[in-house]
Amino acid sequence: MERPVRLRRSLLSVPANRERMVQKALGLPADVVMLDLEDSVPVEEKAAARQAVVEALRLGDWGGKVRAYRINDMGTPFAYRDVIDVVEAAGDLVDVIVVPKVNDPAEIKALDYLLTQIEWAMGVHKRIGLEASIETAQGMARVHTIAGSSPRLEALVFGVADYGASLGMPSGGVSGHGDGEGDYPGHRWHYPLSRMVMAAKAAGLAAMDAPYGDFKDEAGLGRSCALSRALGYDGKWAIHPAQLETINAAFSPEEEEVQRALRIVEAYESARAKGEGTLALDGKMVDAASVRLAQVTVAAWRRIREQQKETTDSE
Template identity: 75%
Template sequence: MERPIRLRRSILSVPANREKMVRKALSLSADVIMLDLEDSVPVDEKEKARHAVVEALMASGWKGRVRAYRINDMSTPFAYRDLVDVVEEAGPWLDVIVVPKVNDPAEIKAIDYWLTQMEMRLGLTKKIGLEASIETAQGMLRVGEIAVSSPRLEALVFGIADYGASVGMPSGGISGHGDAEDQEAARLRWLFPLSRMAMAAKAAGLAALDAPFGDFRDPQGLARSCAMSRALGYDGKWAIHPDQLDVINQVFTPSDDDVARSRRIVAAYEAARARGEGSVAVDGKMVDAASVRLAQVTVKVAEAARRNRNLAGLKPSQS
């Protein structure tokens, strides 16, 4: 199954049981709106929240955004109903399901089997995608296996707070979501897991998505966090507050210079192929195959960002 190219610069997590927050999210500049059934929903509201997810997915106003929701993790008694109740009612409107706390590739394979059966029963022709959230030492240890566990997988997501807890990182008063880390040494502790997960994702042809930044009142800290993960190959970042979206979108949107150079590389590559030549030169420099692939992705991201902005009726500064 060919994986679709989706714009995932910013992913806004919204509690599914908060109707006003869901309605507001549809007016914001997030590329992905993820309706949450997991941590943000109390146990006694899980069933009601599933119905809310169905209603939200089927509602108008999405304007080209990715329609996603997060189930409860597979060790709970809620996950199977999260899948069946939502997919059977709103499967045709659904793009992606986010699976939290994935520790074993068997979890993704099991969900793949269930979805295949439901899609067959419902007569769905569009395959529902999956995202696996890596949030523990066990999951990070097996991240390479998880990344290739299903052709439905489109992205890996880093769960910073739970990962830190799973390896016994001292919090030191830090929220656990990467904020309040002014010291370089504190930020460096995330480089290994971020790099390991990004490597697994890219080797499998998946997107890599960074965890949210905890302090929504610190745009400078958020920008630093985005810059670090983007430098490591990440495609986007989760947001926990609407005020974070503009910063995230800005950092993960290719600059005009990057897009212009990437277009030159792609054009030169296509011209060389038409002539039967294997080597490509741009601006007096030879360009290797990896650079061509990166240029192609950059152009696709820029074009997708423009489409999303136009569909949402947003001004350039809001994308």
């Protein structure tokens, strides 16, 4: 089973226990809305928040958005119930489960096995995807093996604040990019960003960058988006709804990219129909990674066009 190609330019996280915030988020132009059971939900509200995720999945108007929720990390006593309670009740409506603070590929493998058993037992007729957040020194050290740990894995996510804390890096308390970056002669997140996106793309996964902390600094957000896109990232988390428009624009493919991607996909499909094992375009061989990138670009372009049409039709 091939991994689905999803539009992931922007992701907005919402506390699952805040119903009004959830409903508002579903009407915003985020490609992915993630209902959070982790940091934003107090311990005493974890159980009720799981039921809120189920209700939002069943009753919310998602409008084609990627339906995601984030469990608590695998080192807590909450993660297994986050999976069982939600997937048993609404598994067919879950696109992706986001796994925070992944330190070891065994965490992803364990979730894969658990999800497989629940899907069998409950008759879920789809494969629920996983996203692994790389937020610690341990996780970054093992990022290549994490990236290849499960066919359910669809994306890696860089968690800049917790990653910096795990290394003991000085922090000004800003949760995201833009914190203390002038204290280093260069971009102090370049190495982990480059390492993580390389691991993701080598495994055929999407790569999502951490949010930019100051939602009032639009110029800083634009620079941060441009840097991560230049490294090969597919999208970025938003820390505030006001950031979504800038993020979506930054990670939308340019017309030249789209036209080349369309030609590659057309040539690939033609070669496959003829049973040919190799693909050449403009006198050059096209490898599997380039085909996958072209497919992602075309899928993103088509979904963006659909969103624009939906917006026009509703006006």
